[in-house]
Each structure stands twice: as C-alpha cells, then as structure tokens.
Amino acid sequence: MVESQVNSLFNDVLFLTSLDPPRNWENEKSLHEAGEYIKREFEMAGGQSSEQLWIANGRKFRNIITSYNPDKPARLIVGAHYDVCGNQPGADDNASAVAGLLECARLTFSNRPDLEYGVDFVAFSLEEPPFSYTKSMGSYVHALSLHESKADVIGMICLEMIGYFSDRPGSQSYPIPELAALYPETANYIAVVGIQQHSGFSRQIAKCMKEGCQMDVQSIDFPTQQGLAGLSDHWSYWQFGYPAVMITDTAFLRNPNYHQRTDTIDTLNFEKMADVVDGCWNAICNQAKIIGIVKKDY
16 A cells, blocks of 8 residues: 555545535436546556446436456456435445545556456446346446356456444444354454355455455355345346455445435545555456356356
C-alpha cells in the first residue's frame, strides 16, 4: 500500500459522490457522467474501454468494460456496480468498490503480470432496486453474454462495499446467533462470501487475499443463493453456473449509513480500502492456482 494508492481511491470516491443528482437509475445524466469517468480511468490505466448496452424501463443503460490479456481464452471477471439506491451519495455503496475496481485495473496494467488468462474489469449499472435479481441488471446482461458466447470463465470476483470499518467492540452485527458465534464482533475485517456449490473457488480467493493484505480476511460459503449469500452482482453469474464471490465489508450488518444520505466520503477508511485492494489484486493475479479446482466446480 502506498500513499498514491490511497489518494487514487479517495479521488475516485470523491468524483462519484459529488455527482448531483445522485447516480440512480432515474438520473441518466449522472449515470452517464459516472460511466464516462470510469471509461477515462480505464483508458488512463492503459486499457481499451468498451460499452455493453441494453434497454430497461424504456431507457438505455451500459456496462463499462476493459480487458487485460484480451486474446487469452480463459477469462476472470472482476466487477462492481456504479449506480446508487435512491437519492444518496453512495460512498460505501458502491463508490468504494468502483474505486477498488479502478485501482485493481491500474495495478494490472501498470505491472503487466504474466498471466495464463485474461481479466475483464466490468463496471455495472442497475444493481440496485428496482432491478435487483432481474434480467435487467447490468451484471445479468454481462453474464448472459458470456454464456451465449460459450466463454471460458474461470470465475467472477464482485466488489461490493469495501470502505467501512470500525475498531469498536460490538460494531459488527449478525442476523443469527450461529454466525455471531463463528465470526468477529468487531467490524475491522473484510469478508469473502460464496456458496457451497463453488466452495473451492471461494476458499482459494480468500487464501490469496490473506496472502496479499494485512487485514483479517473472513470467508463464508452459504448453502444456497438465497438471503445474505446473493446480495450483489455475483448472483447473476451463479445463474449460469459460474463460480463467483462477493468481497464486502458486510454492508448493513455493519454500516449504519447503508442506503442513507449519510453514506458520505468522510465515513470511509481509505487506508483499509487500499489494503483490501492489495488482497484483491493478489487474488486476481493468482487464479492459475485454482483453475483445476474451478473446473471441478462446474
């Protein structure tokens, strides 16, 4: 982690949270400006950006994509959504993850790792209500396109809220006592969330993250896609049998500003965000170790 990385993350979140009106599905101008910013940052990082367009509720929306090693047949997908829920700035949800996505792309294009596979960095629109769990989600549109083209997908890493942390004892909540007995009571860790069907993939992602960052990395594989398991864009990839995980600070189980106007930039910890990015980037660069495990998951 270096100071420039912290500054980059801060500047990305500052831009996205400063858009007025907020970048929800009804505010097309703000969503467009967010998309243009992401395109510029992908291109400044060294990638070529492209758009994936679709229509929802009579309006045109787009995913923004850049690819590293585009000629490699096997693909790893790394994504985050750039829309917000309602009229709130969305610093943690989900500007923090978009910033993490951009920083992972910058690290990849600047360091040029020698990988046996390609990496597609995708910024999605329409993750939030009223489009959650529908075919109009940007991530569903993208996952469907991979399925239809018979792409060789290693798996998908979804970044979803990676900026809110607390060292206060009791700051982490859980929906049931059984989880509270297994996981920390302090909200100073990052979580890797998957399902048992693809447990080999999620375990190895968590392992690579632990090797790449200083933060405590916790992991959980739920038995099914329902409930807490599928609360973001990784859900879309499960619909087509692709292994996928969510990297998250646990959202409303920790952050009192979830979907509120108080979800502002001053509530985020950018040093810890940078540490999460380091862990994610290590996972991105070490997928060759898990290709055999992933193929068994299918």
